[in-house]
Amino acid sequence: MMRYRILWGTLLFMLPLTVHANYQQEFENEFLTKPWAGVQIEQNFCISCHSSEQMKPEFRSIPEEWRASWHAQNNVSCEHCHGGDSKDAALAMSPQRGFVGSPQYKDVPEFCGKCHIAILTNFLESGHGKALKAGKKAPNCVVCHGSHNIQKASINIISVQLCTKCHSYERAKVMKQALFLTETRIGELANKLEELKHEGIYPETDEKSLFNTQAEFRALFHTVDVNLVKDRTDEFTTKLDQIDNNIQATYRSLKFRKNFSAFLMLSFVGMGIVIFLL
Amino acid sequence: MWTKIRHWLDVRIGLDNIIQTQVIDYRIPKNTNIFYTLGFLAVVAYGIQVVTGILLLIYYVPHPDHAFGSVQDIMTKVPYGWLFREMHAVGSNLMIMVVMLHMVTVFLMGNYKRPRELTWFGGGLILIVTVIFGLSGYLLPWTQLSYWATTVVTSMPTAFPVIGEPISRILRGGDYVSATTLSRFFALHVAILPPIFLALMGVHLFFINRIGISATPFGKIDEEKRPLTEYKRKTYPDGYPYYPAFFKKQMYMMMAYFAVMFFIITFLPTLFFPNEANMPADPFHTPQTIKPAWYLLAPYQLLKLIPNKFFGIMLQLILIIVFLLWPFLDIQKEKNVLKRPVLRGVFLFLLVAWVVLLFWGRT
Amino acid sequence: MNRRRFLKMILAFLGSITFFSFIFSFLKYLTAIPARATAANKITIRENEIASGDARTIVYQNSPAIIINRPDKGFIALSLICTHLGCVVEFNKSSQKLVCPCHAGTYDLEGNVISGPPPKPLTALPLKIEGDSIIIG
Numbered sequence: 001m002m003r004y005r006i007l008w009g010t011l012l013f014m015l016p017l018t019v020h021a022n023y024q025q026e027f028e029n030e031f032l033t034k035p036w037a038g039v040q041i042e043q044n045f046c047i048s049c050h051s052s053e054q055m056k057p058e059f060r061s062i063p064e065e066w067r068a069s070w071h072a073q074n075n076v077s078c079e080h081c082h083g084g085d086s087k088d089a090a091l092a093m094s095p096q097r098g099f100v101g102s103p104q105y106k107d108v109p110e111f112c113g114k115c116h117i118a119i120l121t122n123f124l125e126s127g128h129g130k131a132l133k134a135g136k137k138a139p140n141c142v143v144c145h146g147s148h149n150i151q152k153a154s155i156n157i158i159s160v161q162l163c164t165k166c167h168s169y170e171r172a173k174v175m176k177q178a179l180f181l182t183e184t185r186i187g188e189l190a191n192k193l194e195e196l197k198h199e200g201i202y203p204e205t206d207e208k209s210l211f212n213t214q215a216e217f218r219a220l221f222h223t224v225d226v227n228l229v230k231d232r233t234d235e236f237t238t239k240l241d242q243i244d245n246n247i248q249a250t251y252r253s254l255k256f257r258k259n260f261s262a263f264l265m266l267s268f269v270g271m272g273i274v275i276f277l278l
Numbered sequence: 279m280w281t282k283i284r285h286w287l288d289v290r291i292g293l294d295n296i297i298q299t300q301v302i303d304y305r306i307p308k309n310t311n312i313f314y315t316l317g318f319l320a321v322v323a324y325g326i327q328v329v330t331g332i333l334l335l336i337y338y339v340p341h342p343d344h345a346f347g348s349v350q351d352i353m354t355k356v357p358y359g360w361l362f363r364e365m366h367a368v369g370s371n372l373m374i375m376v377v378m379l380h381m382v383t384v385f386l387m388g389n390y391k392r393p394r395e396l397t398w399f400g401g402g403l404i405l406i407v408t409v410i411f412g413l414s415g416y417l418l419p420w421t422q423l424s425y426w427a428t429t430v431v432t433s434m435p436t437a438f439p440v441i442g443e444p445i446s447r448i449l450r451g452g453d454y455v456s457a458t459t460l461s462r463f464f465a466l467h468v469a470i471l472p473p474i475f476l477a478l479m480g481v482h483l484f485f486i487n488r489i490g491i492s493a494t495p496f497g498k499i500d501e502e503k504r505p506l507t508e509y510k511r512k513t514y515p516d517g518y519p520y521y522p523a524f525f526k527k528q529m530y531m532m533m534a535y536f537a538v539m540f541f542i543i544t545f546l547p548t549l550f551f552p553n554e555a556n557m558p559a560d561p562f563h564t565p566q567t568i569k570p571a572w573y574l575l576a577p578y579q580l581l582k583l584i585p586n587k588f589f590g591i592m593l594q595l596i597l598i599i600v601f602l603l604w605p606f607l608d609i610q611k612e613k614n615v616l617k618r619p620v621l622r623g624v625f626l627f628l629l630v631a632w633v634v635l636l637f638w639g640r641t
Numbered sequence: 642m643n644r645r646r647f648l649k650m651i652l653a654f655l656g657s658i659t660f661f662s663f664i665f666s667f668l669k670y671l672t673a674i675p676a677r678a679t680a681a682n683k684i685t686i687r688e689n690e691i692a693s694g695d696a697r698t699i700v701y702q703n704s705p706a707i708i709i710n711r712p713d714k715g716f717i718a719l720s721l722i723c724t725h726l727g728c729v730v731e732f733n734k735s736s737q738k739l740v741c742p743c744h745a746g747t748y749d750l751e752g753n754v755i756s757g758p759p760p761k762p763l764t765a766l767p768l769k770i771e772g773d774s775i776i777i778g
Binding site: 074114115116117118121205207208209210211212215216219260263264267268270271274275277278 | 649704726740744
């Protein structure tokens with residue numbers, strides 16, 4: 001009898017502790033912000049100053065815009081493009097730490113081209129690039145892609161609103177058509193690779209090959225030379241065909257597996273029934 | 279020819295006597311039910327894990343740079359590697375289910391009572407070892423799920439005030455889950471736990487054989503007057519012989535186990551592999567939801583519910599100790615659970631609470 | 642032929658099919674050995690075709706690779722697939738570095754990452770020097 005009392009007493013004593021509002025928050029604070037819970041949201045001085053009340057309004061929205069960007073998803077932050085030291089408040093914007101500020105309109109391609117090398121090369125050879133360097137009316141990277149809220153590139157950036165800022169949509173439309181089939185195919189293959197990942201297969205070589213093909217194709221677009229794109233489309237299609245073949249082969253082997261394990265399942269079910277009847 | 283071999287063995291080890299006492303004269307009480315085969319099923323499940331595990335061991339590389347790749351190679355490049363990996367993964371979850379079901383049915387049939395307390399205690403330890411097997415094995419494929427679930431689970435001991443941090447550090451081999459963690463979990467899973475499991479299982483089976491099968495109280499055969507005060511092996515002279523009747527039941531259940539395993543492998547191959555289980559571990563990107571494996575979801579959720587971590591983990595420990603020592607706490611003579619409404623009520627409450635916590639922990 | 646015997650025959654049949662399927666997969670699993678490196682897989686180049694400080698791109702097993710004649714350390718063969726996202730890395734002769742055109746991942750001539758997003762060094766390919774020939778593979 002005594003042991004029941006002790007048991008129940010202990011359990012009942014614990015019960016009032018469960019009445020607590022923000023257990024989730026506290027748990028997360030206790031466990032998920034420890035050093036082993038991944039990279040800490042380190043103090044980034046660029047962000048903290050630029051989001052503070054003292055910052056002028058037109059600059060205050062920048063961190064918010066950046067956070068929504070594809071760059072932010074990939075840990076590319078302020079100092080990677082603008083230089084400076086994000087961990088040191090005093091030297092955050094110091095030229096000694098490589099701070100370059102924001103570029104002039106016509107210097108934007110070199111600014112982005114620090115990382116996006118192939119695209120810079122192709123852009124400078126293009127009509128857009130040459131016009132920009134000659135001081136004429138021309139787009140730079142920011143015009144089409146935005147500056148801080150940069151999203152993943154897609155064919156739909158080529159649009160009526162954007163391209164008709166300077167000329168008629170006709171040429172843009174021809175280019176979009178030239179790109180369309182290849183881009184769609186790349187999208188389909190990317191989806192199939194995702195599906196394969198859900199099935200437990202991690203298609204690393206094919207993923208890399210697909211990314212490479214897509215990157216080259218899109219870099220090529222920046223020449224805005226429709227004939228060049230059309231000439232080289234075959235080359236890209238061959239690579240995509242190869243990836244597609246690999247994917248098909250993987251699907252076939254998945255099908256074989258399903259059949260094989262179904263066969264084994266049926267034979268076990270059969271044996272179970274026979275033993276039951278025996 | 280078989281008779282000649284049998285006779286050869288008989289001269290050396292007394293095979294005939296073994297067969298006579300363990301198979302022919304071994305009588306099973308008439309009112310046993312299908313749940314009596316669950317223990318055997320657990321042994322079969324373990325055997326499957328060992329065989330598939332050894333096969334996987336041949337191609338697996340226990341280093342963070344190669345672990346994920348080696349498992350992918352097993353799944354895609356090695357012929358039938360997928361079969362053995364799926365069997366091992368599905369089998370581990372099924373084995374835990376079987377062991378838990380075995381425990382629940384033994385509890386409900388009151389078969390843990392005197393003089394079988396040690397059997398229950400050994401079984402409880404086996405359950406804990408099985409869960410640790412599951413835990414250590416979970417990290418080995420080095421996927422996002424493995425890495426982060428292990429991070430969370432190895433930090434649960436930090437709830438202890440003074441010794442918690444050191445315990446966590448020893449478990450992980452440092453402050454983070456790293457190559458050191460992988461090495462020690464691998465050693466645990468492959469070299470340390472199997473002999474412990476086999477020893478516990480051997481002792482468990484020895485106890486069962488030594489004291490005799492406990493009959494359910496649902497039939498006409500009843501236990502002797504309780505409490506028992508001297509050793510007496512329980513036998514059932516008018517029961518049915520182990521072979522072929524009970525053996526048949528065991529074989530049937532084994533086929534059912536395999537059928538369930540292959541049903542899952544055929545139609546639900548990703549049942550135990552959510553998306554994060556197919557991505558290589560990335561120590562810099564925490565996935566949106568980190569969850570331990572289903573069998574640890576209930577304790578995990580309970581820990582989340584109780585705001586004071588120390589009490590949370592103490593509650594879990596107390597529950598585990600009560601569970602292990604239950605036969606010593608429950609000394610009532612009545613074995614039939616249908617005649618014990620309080621116990622039934624409490625047990626049902628705990629079972630439902632466990633299931634509720636499990637589903638809650640999934641969100 | 643009574644029922645029992647019939648059932649036992651079926652059991653034996655099913656049992657042996659299952660057993661042999663497992664044995665078959667088990668044996669195939671254990672005897673899986675990757676294809677021998679045949680002559681067809683190898684690439685042979687003469688040493689004097691690559692000047693010191695220069696490099697030659699080749700295709701090895703369907704993917705781009707490069708043989709570099711490093712001024713101080715001799716020949717090395719590296720895969721040109723960037724370990725970040727898979728773009729094809731380019732050799733920059735003047736700076737003696739390998740640079741990826743997609744996100745500027747930079748590698749030294751050992752294949753190690755100097756700067757940029759790549760997480761791992763470039764894969765080195767097996768290289769042998771026999772006489773005046775370089776053999777990859």
